[in-house]
Amino acid sequence: MATSKHAGGRPREQRVDTAIAAAVRAVIGESGYAGLTVDAVAATAGVGKASIYRRYATKQEMTFAVLLHDLREESPADTGTLHGDLSALTEQIAEQLRGPGAGTLTGLLADIRADPELRTRFAETFLAVERGIITTLLDRAITRGELTHRPDAALVQALLLGPLFAWLIVLDEDSARATELAHLVATVATNALTANLLPTETWSTPVTAPDAVPGR
Amino acid sequence: MATSKHAGGRPREQRVDTAIAAAVRAVIGESGYAGLTVDAVAATAGVGKASIYRRYATKQEMTFAVLLHDLREESPADTGTLHGDLSALTEQIAEQLRGPGAGTLTGLLADIRADPELRTRFAETFLAVERGIITTLLDRAITRGELTHRPDAALVQALLLGPLFAWLIVLDEDSARATELAHLVATVATNALTANLLPTETWSTPVTAPDAVPGR
Amino acid sequence: MATSKHAGGRPREQRVDTAIAAAVRAVIGESGYAGLTVDAVAATAGVGKASIYRRYATKQEMTFAVLLHDLREESPADTGTLHGDLSALTEQIAEQLRGPGAGTLTGLLADIRADPELRTRFAETFLAVERGIITTLLDRAITRGELTHRPDAALVQALLLGPLFAWLIVLDEDSARATELAHLVATVATNALTANLLPTETWSTPVTAPDAVPGR
Amino acid sequence: MATSKHAGGRPREQRVDTAIAAAVRAVIGESGYAGLTVDAVAATAGVGKASIYRRYATKQEMTFAVLLHDLREESPADTGTLHGDLSALTEQIAEQLRGPGAGTLTGLLADIRADPELRTRFAETFLAVERGIITTLLDRAITRGELTHRPDAALVQALLLGPLFAWLIVLDEDSARATELAHLVATVATNALTANLLPTETWSTPVTAPDAVPGR
DNA sequence: ATATAAGCGAGACGGTACGTCACGTCTTTGT
DNA sequence: ACAAAGACGTGACGTACCGTCTCGCTTATAT
Numbered sequence: 001m002a003t004s005k006h007a008g009g010r011p012r013e014q015r016v017d018t019a020i021a022a023a024v025r026a027v028i029g030e031s032g033y034a035g036l037t038v039d040a041v042a043a044t045a046g047v048g049k050a051s052i053y054r055r056y057a058t059k060q061e062m063t064f065a066v067l068l069h070d071l072r073e074e075s076p077a078d079t080g081t082l083h084g085d086l087s088a089l090t091e092q093i094a095e096q097l098r099g100p101g102a103g104t105l106t107g108l109l110a111d112i113r114a115d116p117e118l119r120t121r122f123a124e125t126f127l128a129v130e131r132g133i134i135t136t137l138l139d140r141a142i143t144r145g146e147l148t149h150r151p152d153a154a155l156v157q158a159l160l161l162g163p164l165f166a167w168l169i170v171l172d173e174d175s176a177r178a179t180e181l182a183h184l185v186a187t188v189a190t191n192a193l194t195a196n197l198l199p200t201e202t203w204s205t206p207v208t209a210p211d212a213v214p215g216r
Numbered sequence: 217m218a219t220s221k222h223a224g225g226r227p228r229e230q231r232v233d234t235a236i237a238a239a240v241r242a243v244i245g246e247s248g249y250a251g252l253t254v255d256a257v258a259a260t261a262g263v264g265k266a267s268i269y270r271r272y273a274t275k276q277e278m279t280f281a282v283l284l285h286d287l288r289e290e291s292p293a294d295t296g297t298l299h300g301d302l303s304a305l306t307e308q309i310a311e312q313l314r315g316p317g318a319g320t321l322t323g324l325l326a327d328i329r330a331d332p333e334l335r336t337r338f339a340e341t342f343l344a345v346e347r348g349i350i351t352t353l354l355d356r357a358i359t360r361g362e363l364t365h366r367p368d369a370a371l372v373q374a375l376l377l378g379p380l381f382a383w384l385i386v387l388d389e390d391s392a393r394a395t396e397l398a399h400l401v402a403t404v405a406t407n408a409l410t411a412n413l414l415p416t417e418t419w420s421t422p423v424t425a426p427d428a429v430p431g432r
Numbered sequence: 433m434a435t436s437k438h439a440g441g442r443p444r445e446q447r448v449d450t451a452i453a454a455a456v457r458a459v460i461g462e463s464g465y466a467g468l469t470v471d472a473v474a475a476t477a478g479v480g481k482a483s484i485y486r487r488y489a490t491k492q493e494m495t496f497a498v499l500l501h502d503l504r505e506e507s508p509a510d511t512g513t514l515h516g517d518l519s520a521l522t523e524q525i526a527e528q529l530r531g532p533g534a535g536t537l538t539g540l541l542a543d544i545r546a547d548p549e550l551r552t553r554f555a556e557t558f559l560a561v562e563r564g565i566i567t568t569l570l571d572r573a574i575t576r577g578e579l580t581h582r583p584d585a586a587l588v589q590a591l592l593l594g595p596l597f598a599w600l601i602v603l604d605e606d607s608a609r610a611t612e613l614a615h616l617v618a619t620v621a622t623n624a625l626t627a628n629l630l631p632t633e634t635w636s637t638p639v640t641a642p643d644a645v646p647g648r
Numbered sequence: 649m650a651t652s653k654h655a656g657g658r659p660r661e662q663r664v665d666t667a668i669a670a671a672v673r674a675v676i677g678e679s680g681y682a683g684l685t686v687d688a689v690a691a692t693a694g695v696g697k698a699s700i701y702r703r704y705a706t707k708q709e710m711t712f713a714v715l716l717h718d719l720r721e722e723s724p725a726d727t728g729t730l731h732g733d734l735s736a737l738t739e740q741i742a743e744q745l746r747g748p749g750a751g752t753l754t755g756l757l758a759d760i761r762a763d764p765e766l767r768t769r770f771a772e773t774f775l776a777v778e779r780g781i782i783t784t785l786l787d788r789a790i791t792r793g794e795l796t797h798r799p800d801a802a803l804v805q806a807l808l809l810g811p812l813f814a815w816l817i818v819l820d821e822d823s824a825r826a827t828e829l830a831h832l833v834a835t836v837a838t839n840a841l842t843a844n845l846l847p848t849e850t851w852s853t854p855v856t857a858p859d860a861v862p863g864r
Numbered sequence: 865a866t867a868t869a870a871g872c873g874a875g876a877c878g879g880t881a882c883g884t885c886a887c888g889t890c891t892t893t894g895t
Numbered sequence: 896a897c898a899a900a901g902a903c904g905t906g907a908c909g910t911a912c913c914g915t916c917t918c919g920c921t922t923a924t925a926t
Contacts, residue, residue, distance in 0.1 A: 006919080016877080047877085050877075107326045114250040170381060172339070188407075440894085443901090538758040559818075593818065594818075597813065598813055621836075657922085659870085687911090687912070698915085699872065869923085870924105875917090888905095
């Protein structure tokens with residue numbers, strides 16, 4: 001059994017993909033998200049514009065692919081307690097948000113919102129994955145007996161992600177204190193969950209594709 | 217001493233200001249934030265481009281002025297309890313975020329982040345006001361005896377604003393449930409505050425003047 | 433009666449028109465017709481590309497307008513004899529063909545042929561004018577009694593223009609001898625005309641409307 | 649001694665040459681000379697682009713080779729009179745010019761003029777051959793006693809080729825009348841020649857290689 | 865028989881030019 | 896002096912072609 005044999009014609013060079021990704025990051029580092037032009041990326045990467053547009057339909061898609069590739073969520077380790085799990089997750093989120101920088105993230109988010117296709121892909125490949133992690137984590141707590149039932153994961157996600165996002169992106173506060181905030185958020189959320197403040201998911205409002213999550 | 221006497225020449229028509237503001241909203245409603253061009257605004261408003269640029273230095277400034285004028289925070293009413301006050305505030309925040317739509321807010325936020333001057337004005341005229349409200353609210357709770365000391369307002373702001381922002385803007389969840397989330401957030405925050413989970417503001421991190429940090 | 437009053441808005445600057453025309457000629461002189469790019473013209477003229485495209489829909493239209501403006505036919509002087517008139521005309525044609533250079537003319541001609549609209553304009557503004565001159569000239573000869581009837585002007589045009597075009601453009605022969613050839617052509621044509629070798633225009637074949645030809 | 653033995657490796661398939669030639673003509677017929685792209689030719693021919701570039705260095709060379717292969721001049725038959733010979737030649741020229749269509753010829757001519765190498769080859773393989781034919785024809789007339797001396801062949805060529813070229817290519821007149829014009833041109837040229845209007849070739853201005861012609 | 869060499873379709877590659885669009889400025893005519 | 900209209904220089908966008916290259920494969924001759 002073969003895996004995608006290569007139909008014919010010259011295969012895409014991985015070197016080009018690498019160069020594009022590096023160039024995107026370099027140009028953003030140099031000129032910011034606003035100064036990110038396709039020509040600049042092509043020039044920096046030593047690559048033709050056509051090679052970029054052969055891979056990505058628009059500049060936004062390119063940026064999305066390059067920048068969000070780094071942000072891929074990893075499966076959370078079991079720390080033994082709900083608070084520990086939540087703490088690990090919020091720390092990871094803080095880490096990810098800190099990376100690209102506030103300016104980049106707002107620009108990227110705006111671009112994602114403007115393009116319906118990107119929006120869907122963002123929801124599916126990023127938000128849904130994170131939500132899946134949260135679900136896993138909550139189920140573990142139920143198994144342990146820390147929780148009696150599973151609350152709405154979307155609300156939990158908002159409670160966890162929101163404060164960190166606000167701190168780093170909206171308020172533009174000191175990123176050094178993000179870890180501190182991460183722990184605070186984890187504690188607050190743990191309290192809320194164990195106090196049964198959150199309703200269960202009764203209205204079924206999945207981000208996009210709930211079935212695509214657990215199988216992963 | 218008179219206030220802005222009008223030095224000479226034809227005075228500006230207020231009609232033009234109104235038309236611009238209306239046109240900005242109309243164009244965004246029609247074509248989204250991405251389709252918001254100065255030419256489109258001028259044409260829709262029946263106004264020359266020069267009249268726009270006589271008022272605002274850049275397109276971003278125009279958008280900022282028009283869209284964030286509505287969002288001016290109002291002084292909070294004293295509901296008698298900390299939880300009531302927080303609930304009123306989060307509801308107000310939810311209301312404001314629901315208004316312009318997610319696409320508009322992300323775009324606007326990106327533009328604000330890209331322009332240092334706008335960033336400062338955003339922090340001063342919006343974030344700082346909101347933070348002031350929070351401070352007022354916390355002081356009231358201390359007076360009532362609900363709190364023993366005043367925790368860091370920036371952290372409180374992140375905890376209150378964040379989940380709503382995430383829900384409406386990042387996760388793009390059902391805006392009808394925003395009120396529900398607002399109450400949840402208020403409750404969670406009240407619990408955290410009364411449990412003394414938040415540290416007091418020891419590092420002095422004002423929103424408006426990061427350069428005022430004493431370490432300098 | 434006024435001549436196109438200027439409806440409103442900033443008027444086109446004639447300086448730009450002039451600069452574009454000069455730049456087109458400069459770039460062709462520098463890099464040949466093949467090296468004539470819109471960007472080069474814009475840069476040389478110190479003009480934005482948009483200002484070029486505001487005037488001309490395509491590069492070809494620009495080239496057409498600039499290069500064929502010089503070639504405008506002037507009304508022929510009456511020399512007193514048919515041979516003298518023809519000689520003056522062929523000399524003028526030779527002069528015009530010699531000007532832009534063979535490479536430019538072939539390129540321009542190819543572009544004109546490729547665009548139906550340009551083709552029509554070329555026929556109307558250039559070929560038809562030249563043919564009108566020929567008609568005038570023949571009528572004069574009839575008045576003088578040198579000719580008994582007016583032969584088909586299209587055939588005369590082919591006989592006069594053709595050899596010079598072939599010599600300079602197709603065969604790329606010595607342009608210094610073009611004047612000699614012009615006189616020869618005039619003499620040969622005079623002989624043919626006075627010998628009544630050419631038929632009268634019976635089929636009605638206007639330059640501008642070739643589709644009206646019945647034989648098709 | 650063998651002719652090009654084939655050093656090793658797979659020999660070129662003649663099928664490919666044929667397919668390319670057919671495709672060039674097909675694409676021109678479909679999209680005109682302007683729409684003649686190498687990719688289109690390759691796709692139409694069912695051939696890789698590399699196979700085209702293995703045969704021709706540039707697109708222009710390909711076009712040249714394919715389109716001018718048909719136009720090869722054939723040796724003229726002796727009709728017994730100068731006028732008959734000239735008539736046969738002009739008819740043949742008219743036939744050749746009628747074939748590819750005006751748009752194609754102007755485009756091709758422009759490309760030939762732009763490339764020095766093609767220009768040389770065009771002069772040598774096409775113009776010089778035609779001039780050789782004219783020379784032969786004139787010599788025959790001298791032998792017959794119709795002419796007393798041999799006039800400049802380049803001038804004769806211009807007189808013969810020019811009007812037909814102008815009629816079909818520049819003026820874009822009815823190609824059905826080209827034969828009529830061919831006879832007219834032959835008559836006019838015969839008159840001019842027998843009237844000794846043309847000078848002999850005193851300045852020696854061969855197209856390219858005069859010695860390469862007669863020996864054939 | 866097998867190695868060597870080149871041709872083959874397919875299509876990716878770096879470049880270059882095209883024509884479009886938006887920005888923020890400037891210049892006209894009116895009021 | 897402000898207003899509407901719209902031209903101006905700048906610069907990025909996404910598309911199209913050119914001529915080159917690299918794949919995996921096929922087809923000849925040379926050993």
